[in-house]
């Protein structure tokens with residue numbers, strides 16, 4: 567159970583008291599999202615429910631169902647990381663290329679050698 571679910575799990579449509587079966591998220595004033603619940607009758611499409619809706623979205627509004635009257639936020643695309651580059655070793659093994667960061671030449675810490683100057 568998400569802690570941000572409304573206490574009553576009823577449909578958010580006006581005048582409807584059916585138990586909610588679907589949920590989507592709507593942006594709230596503080597920049598977070600609120601859960602919006604709806605029964606099967608007042609559900610928006612699964613596709614639309616996958617988006618975060620604008621704060622001004624009135625769904626579930628029977629006038630617009632199963633769509634809504636906002637343009638939902640785009641679904642963030644998961645960054646598909648490029649397949650790691652591989653190299654083939656002389657042994658025939660194919661292994662990921664390990665980027666070795668070569669540190670700059672270590673500073674010479676030894677004291678200068680030489681005859682002591684008097």
Ligand SMILES: [Zn+2]
Nearest residue numbers: 577582605608
């Ligand atoms: Zn309903």
Ligand SMILES: [Zn+2]
Nearest residue numbers: 619623634636
């Ligand atoms: Zn909407």
